Amino acid sequence: MTAVTEGSAMDTAEVFDRLRRHFSPKLALTGGFAGRGAVEVAAEGCRVRLSDGRSALDFGSYAVTLLGHRHPAVAEAVRQQLEAMPTATRSLANPVAAGAAARLSGYLGDALPKVYFGLNGADVVEVAVKLARLATGRSRVVAVRGGFHGKSLGALALTHSPLYRAGLLGSAVDVVHVAADDPAAVWREVAGGEVAAVVFEPVQGENGAVPLDGAVLRQWCEDAARHGCFVIADEIQCGLRRCGERSVALADGLPVDAVLLGKPLGGGVVPLSALLCSERLYAPLAADPFLHSATFGGHPLSCAALPAALHAIEELAGHGEELAGWLDEMLDGLRARHPEVVRAVRGRGLLRGIDCGSPQAAGSMVVELAGAGLLVSPCLSRPTTIRLLPPLVAGPAEVAEAAELLDAALATTGRTLRRGGAG
Ligand SMILES: Cc1ncc(COP(=O)(O)O)c(C=O)c1O
Known part of the structure; x- marks a missing residue:
């Protein structure tokens, strides 16, 4: 074929x-x-083209396409690297990876000087936990109920959803999950002395766009530091201005030891994730860089995209605030017009959840919307909620189009609910 x-x-x-x-x-x-x-065949900016000639507005793509599809500056940077040296020898020093690390650390204000590049979010979750265990000599990790950190075996231990953990309990990492609203949770857990790290998403993405309470997080950070535990902010979904800030944790003044980034870090063009951390957390790798390495870590094509991606994100950051305001208005309107379907709206910035009350209603919304020309993402850990992840390149016309399509899909789902389906 x-x-x-x-x-x-x-x-x-x-x-x-x-x-x-x-x-x-x-x-x-x-x-x-x-x-x-039909199937997807091409994409540009906010739009994906289908094989039957239709196009869809992309407010989904699981938070990767913050810059839309095929951002020209990112694509050009990757193209140039493709022409020069697309792969690394891993024996000689690579200037592209070194440049990307310096750029990324500087982007977060140089507070976290050490960098490890992976390809997926789960890669850097696992590296962060591994380093925390090696650096402390302790084995336990405190994670948060509702949190999502990936599906590879080590990262899955931190992911809370029973949907993905069934049959896989007893994995390599010893994790306790605490309630997100319990300020004393970390203090209770670390008192036992075995905790290496506390890991949280400042805004839980796959749990339906749930911002965690800043005061609780501050208390957790203080209690962790008092007991020599590392604090790791997983911002793979909420960071890089998805929720307004470069890093939500750093902008809130939380004294974290590491920030994890991924998804749009490669500009929506190539896969790239990163652990940024303190010298203290990185110490085992500083002593022996082969303690953790991977063939394609710091790949030149991915690292070439990073400076262009960060530049483009910063150029659009002001527009992102305006866009978030339009989303507020849109969601308020939809909630008022469709109270029988919309049980709650949650989120921050360009990461929003519409809770439809049941997995059936949310599932029917995702399919209805895609068919009508709006792509949204389901929430992996909260199947009652659909997620809106508009790109920074969306304008008022795209928000109006999304509002119209959401309005129609909610009306259809409401009618189905009244007839006794999708409930
Ligand atoms: C907060 C967070 N951490 C980690 C991951 C895992 O990333 P990946 O699927 O790239 O491994 C995700 C993916 O959705 C995520 O949202």
């Missing part, structure tokens, strides 16, 4: 057949519903 391209006579049925045969049949099913039988 030749590649499926826009407007070409191609066999999308074969794409779905291959998905069924080589991946999970459920992926073929959900992709088929969302695209109404």
Whole structure:
């Protein structure tokens, strides 16, 4: 089969057949519903083009496309690196990785000088926990109920959702999950002396866009520091101005030892994640850089994207505040018009959740919206909630378009609920 391209006579049925045969049949099913039988073939800015000629507004993509698709400056930086030296020898010193590390540390105000680059969020969650264990000689980790930190075995130990942990308990990391609203939780746990690190998302993304209480986090940081435990802010989803700030934790003045970034760090063009941390947390790797390494860590194509991505994010940061204001108005209006479906709206900045009360209602909203031309993301740990993740390049026209499509989908879901379905 030749590649499926826009407007070409191609066999999308074969794409779905291959998905069924080589991946999970459920992926073929959900992709088929969302695209109404068409597949994605191209994208630019806020829009994804489908094989049947339609286009969809992308307010989803699991928080990766903060700069939209194919941001020109990021794509050009990657293109230039592709022409010069796309892969690293890992024997010689690589200037692209070194430059990206300096740029990223400077971007967060040089408070966290040490850097480790991964490809996925889970990579850097695991490195952070590994370093905390090595540096303290302790084994326990305190994480937060509702938190999401990835699905590889080590990161999964920190992820709270039973959906993904079933059958996998007893993994390599000893984790206790505490209530997000309990200021004394860390003090109680660290008193036992075995805790290496406290890990939290300042705004929980997959849990439905839930900002944690700043006062509770401050107390946790103080109690952790008093007992020599590291504090790790997982900002893979909420950082990099998704929620307004470069780092939510640092902007709130929280004395964290590490900030984790990912998703849009490669500008929505290439995969890239990063651990930024203190000298104290990094000490085991400073002593022996081979304690943790990976073949593609600090890949030149990914690192080439980083400076261009940060530059573009900063150029659009002011617009992001305006965009967040339009989202506030839109969500208030939708909640007032559709109280039978919208149980709550949550979130901060460009990370928003609409709680539809049941997984069926939320699922039907995601499919209805995709079919009508608006892509949103479900919440992996809170299936009652759909997530809106607009890119910084969205303008008032895109917000108005999203509002109209959401209004229609909520009305349809409301009618289904009244008839006794999707509840
Ligand atoms: C806060 C947070 N941490 C970690 C991860 C894991 O990232 P990845 O899926 O890139 O491994 C995610 C993914 O959604 C996340 O939202």
